[in-house]
Amino acid sequence: MTLTAEVVTSVKEKAKKAKHVSKKLGLLQTEEKNEALLKIAETIEQQSDFILQENQKDLEAGKEKGFSEALMDRLMLNEERIHEFAESLRLVTRLTDPVGEILDEWTLENGLHVKSRRVPLGVIGMIYEARPNVTVDAAGLALKAGNSVILKGGSSAISSNKAIVRVIHEALDQTKIPRDAVQFIEQTDRSSVQAMFHLKEWIDVLIPRGGASLIKTVVEESTIPVLETGTGNCHIFIDQTANVEKAIQIVINAKTNRPAVCNALETLIVHRDWLKENGAALNEALLQHQVTVHGDQDAQSFFSEAVPAEEVDWTDEYLSLDLAVKVVDSIEGAIHHIDQYGTKHSEAIVTEDEKNAQIFLNEVDAAAVYHNASTRFTDGGALGYGAEIGISTQKLHARGPMGLPALTTTKLLLSGDGQIRS
Amino acid sequence: MTLTAEVVTSVKEKAKKAKHVSKKLGLLQTEEKNEALLKIAETIEQQSDFILQENQKDLEAGKEKGFSEALMDRLMLNEERIHEFAESLRLVTRLTDPVGEILDEWTLENGLHVKSRRVPLGVIGMIYEARPNVTVDAAGLALKAGNSVILKGGSSAISSNKAIVRVIHEALDQTKIPRDAVQFIEQTDRSSVQAMFHLKEWIDVLIPRGGASLIKTVVEESTIPVLETGTGNCHIFIDQTANVEKAIQIVINAKTNRPAVCNALETLIVHRDWLKENGAALNEALLQHQVTVHGDQDAQSFFSEAVPAEEVDWTDEYLSLDLAVKVVDSIEGAIHHIDQYGTKHSEAIVTEDEKNAQIFLNEVDAAAVYHNASTRFTDGGALGYGAEIGISTQKLHARGPMGLPALTTTKLLLSGDGQIRS
Structure with a gap:
């Protein structure tokens, strides 16, 4: 399958913007990030009419396509579910901010002082299927851990997701987090997903959430490291x-x-x-x-x-x-x-x-x-992690339910007064 | 490039054997693993004549191919270097065994007790270039962390590597570690490397060590997670x-x-x-x-x-x-x-x-x-990690010098008395 040049360019531009602002985002204080999440929560509730009206378009399209009852239910939003979106963001503000934690600290014999500090990953690419709640959850968790996020939701929820992201952007404009920290890929064809697979320079990790076939495609085709959230037999x-x-x-x-x-x-x-x-x-x-x-x-x-x-x-x-x-x-x-x-x-x-x-x-x-x-x-909520971005069935980086720390990496900070190696 | 069916079958058989014994290996006591490493060290020193004689073949072939002085130096073994191999294994026996460490432990309100325990990754695929010392170092670190290892060295050191692995196997036969825990791919063509890329069921991680082009190939083509050891600009x-x-x-x-x-x-x-x-x-x-x-x-x-x-x-x-x-x-x-x-x-x-x-x-x-x-x-030895399997320039799993903990993952152990979820 060949990618249309236009889609590739558009996705790459979004990845670049996300990367560019991720540096600023990584330096924000916990309070600044929490304020932004609370503002998103508030705005989502205020704009629920708009979101529900856009959700209606997805429901109508789904009905026309003969979606199953289960799928329609996953797609369907109402006042209560939108309230749950806001509440889940408020929950994330109460989670400990992993960024800045010193995981280890020691001094070499020559006096060089070494610290291992938890830092954001940078840019997270989230590829998911029907549920519009992933749009809110993934954005909330990524931002709290100091990361930009690129959202690629399923085509069946396209109008709902677009509406939610528009509301998130509106909210972010009133906060310290630039709206570019949340990117949304509007194209619904397969090539827009594939366009992400090779943007290693700007995307630090891909997290696929959905059916076995989606996950398999991402694992097999992506050259960006993947956090695999697999099936549970x-x-x-x-x-x-x-x-x-x-x-x-x-x-x-x-x-x-x-x-x-x-x-x-x-x-x-x-x-x-x-x-x-x-x-x-x-x-x-x-x-x-x-x-x-x-x-x-x-x-x-x-x-x-x-x-x-x-x-x-x-x-x-x-x-x-x-x-x-x-x-x-x-x-x-x-x-x-x-x-x-x-x-x-x-x-x-x-x-x-x-x-x-x-x-x-x-x-x-x-x-x-x-x-x-x-x-x-086996669930982040049940085990007390507060929230989860998915359940990893792979062995590298994070295994089992992934909370905020799974969205971070480490950096060694070494302070000296002229130490050289002999 | 098509893979010859024979090579694919042979590499797959090796991966299966490595996986099969990895379970036993993961349950060994620290002392049993250390004894095995000490036995390898001793046997390598005892059999140095044999290793040097096989190394001579690589040196002659290298000379014929007009290898640079630097490359010839990396390839060349002598009594002193073989002694260093043995000493590096003895050093690994003195490192703390990461396996079994309890990283976190808590009890849910319903009484379900949760432990996060460090466990081996399973099977590590090591893809590397000229230096025969990687054969010894990778085997030592992998085994100490309870993992099987599949070694794929460069063609220029093939005789040296074969000899070293033969000696390792001879040593392991006198220990609790089965010889199948160290697999060596003798084929020197590219297709034998590629054959590893899709054995996700039996190989848990690939670690490429070598030039930028080798690393790029592995990152781009492997569907097995990769620990990228990159270049340092x-x-x-x-x-x-x-x-x-x-x-x-x-x-x-x-x-x-x-x-x-x-x-x-x-x-x-x-x-x-x-x-x-x-x-x-x-x-x-x-x-x-x-x-x-x-x-x-x-x-x-x-x-x-x-x-x-x-x-x-x-x-x-x-x-x-x-x-x-x-x-x-x-x-x-x-x-x-x-x-x-x-x-x-x-x-x-x-x-x-x-x-x-x-x-x-x-x-x-x-x-x-x-x-x-x-x-x-930025070096495992200099920072006090004791030894390193490589320096990761990626952000997932391990960043910077990778010591023994980078060769492990975690497992949640949950003990209850009939807890169910409501």
């Missing part, structure tokens, strides 16, 4: 000694509390002996919560309405009230299955055997590994 | 109030102490007023140290044997006794030049004006920013 292993009540309540919570999110349960692995004893109770609970079991051959005999599992049931996220179930004879079998199919997001064991719990916690390779708790806690 | 700014002795000794040290390394000075920026006063002394010192000045128009009148600077003098590293010199009228001019041409490695100001020092330290965007000291300290 999460497992729970019910061990031989698992407490029945804990096991059932954890499985039901992880599967049904919010099936469409990345920390929801997708595959249940059960020890054969536990299942023989407690299969009926588990079956009943799953039926009661309308969960459809896709079982391997052994599992099918324990679950009255199970359908046979195929390879895709082990590999893919359902994001629905479906659950793959595999029967194993040991913890090794469970770990082996997770090694093979897990996406390194969230994995749990339910057991009363402390030794097996430690084996599982030590050996399973994932951002978050649980003992006797629901996988649903 | 380092600047020193002599401000109006700089102390003459300090300024001259810092410039001479940063330029001439080891001109071929990445933290050496490449461009000197001087305040016009300081130069008017002290140009003669600086000129004399530079001449005495055989430094060739490439000056902008203003600079040429101050340096008796200056040649005119062209654009390439501002953009490229010399890695020799050449020095670009630019005259400015203010600190803003100096920072502007660094913004434009710096590679975000190491930048310094020499000044007695504390306010300007702070402006420079705050505003210049680089891994290391100095006040009144030589840029030559």
Whole structure:
């Protein structure tokens, strides 16, 4: 696919502007940044009519295109949701500013004093899909950590996003943060995303948020470092000694509390002996919560309405009230299955055997590994980070829920009085 | 370029083996890893005759190909250098093991206990050029941090590297670390490097070390995250109030102490007023140290044997006794030049004006920013990290000299007694 020269030039100009003001932004005081966020929050609430009117255009277009109910719901704004936008910005003002923190400090024998200071990354490129709330959240978190942000939202929310950014710019004009710190790419074609992939000189990191295909494209094509927020093919292993009540309540919570999110349960692995004893109770609970079991051959005999599992049931996220179930004879079998199919997001064991719990916690390779708790806690809000820019399933820079510190880097400051190296 | 199926299969098999044993490696005790490194050190010294004999083949091939004296020197091994290999491994055994460190620990209101623990990355792919010492250093650091390593050295050192890896394997067979933890790619063609770029499932990070072109290829083509160790186009700014002795000794040290390394000075920026006063002394010192000045128009009148600077003098590293010199009228001019041409490695100001020092330290965007000291300290050894796997010029994960912690990631361990999310 060739990029139109016009789009490339336009995206590059935006990246340059974002970079240019990022230096000033990185030097602002916490109070100045907080005041700007509060002003955005206030203006968003004041201008809710305008935002709702523009949102209406996206809803109409979506209806015409025959969007699913779920997608329409993600797209839809109302007074309450706009109030939530403002509240989430107010929450960010209460988070500790990571910028300027001294992470380490020491003096060499020759007297050279070394400090490692947390500084903003610079310019963050955010590539996301339908939800207009990402526009507000990403701008708020990026600015609080002293970064400029380039927003590239999905085409289905284009009018809503444009309206929100217009309001953000209007608000910023009354603050110390220049409006150029928030750039929005209005073009909705694929080439405008691709134009970002090679602007390494002006964009410091790309964060894709959305479906597996979007993330894959960004990871494969971008020469800018990517913070990968991946899919969660999460497992729970019910061990031989698992407490029945804990096991059932954890499985039901992880599967049904919010099936469409990345920390929801997708595959249940059960020890054969536990299942023989407690299969009926588990079956009943799953039926009661309308969960459809896709079982391997052994599992099918324990679950009255199970359908046979195929390879895709082990590999893919359902994001629905479906659950793959595999029967194993040991913890090794469970770990082996997770090694093979897990996406390194969230994995749990339910057991009363402390030794097996430690084996599982030590050996399973994932951002978050649980003992006797629901996988649903892998979330910046639930873990007390205050807010998150996404959940990283990669190992470099940040792993698991990413709060404000993930939007910073470090700089060594070395002060001397003429030190030279011999 | 198409990859031969054979090469792809062979590299993939090695990556799989490395991944397979990395789990065991990640669970070893510090003592077990140290014992293995000491055994490698001992065996390398015992087998020095064999290594030197194989090194001779590389030297003969290099001679035939007409390698430069500098390249031949980098390739050449002798008893002393082999002893240094062993000593560098012994040094690594004395470094603190980062694996298992608890970075953070807290309890949620519902009683769920959360720990953030440092764990190995898994498998590190190391792509490097001539020096055979990287084979030893990379293996030592990777293993100490609990990682498997896949080594892809340059073709000019192929016989030396093969011999060293054979000795490492022989040593590992007497330890708790399986020999599969150190993989070596024997193929010397480009396609064997490219074969690594897409093995995301088995390789967790790629670290290229070498010239700009190698690094560029890896950054642009790899879908595996890269730790970029970049070039250092380092600047020193002599401000109006700089102390003459300090300024001259810092410039001479940063330029001439080891001109071929990445933290050496490449461009000197001087305040016009300081130069008017002290140009003669600086000129004399530079001449005495055989430094060739490439000056902008203003600079040429101050340096008796200056040649005119062209654009390439501002953009490229010399890695020799050449020095670009630019005259400015203010600190803003100096920072502007660094913004434009710096590679975000190491930048310094020499000044007695504390306010300007702070402006420079705050505003210049680089891994290391100095006040009144030589840029030559940007080095894991000099800063007290003990050893380094490279110097990162990127902002994600690790910035500046990378010690053992850069070869690790984190994992959240969550222990509960049935917690579910409401």
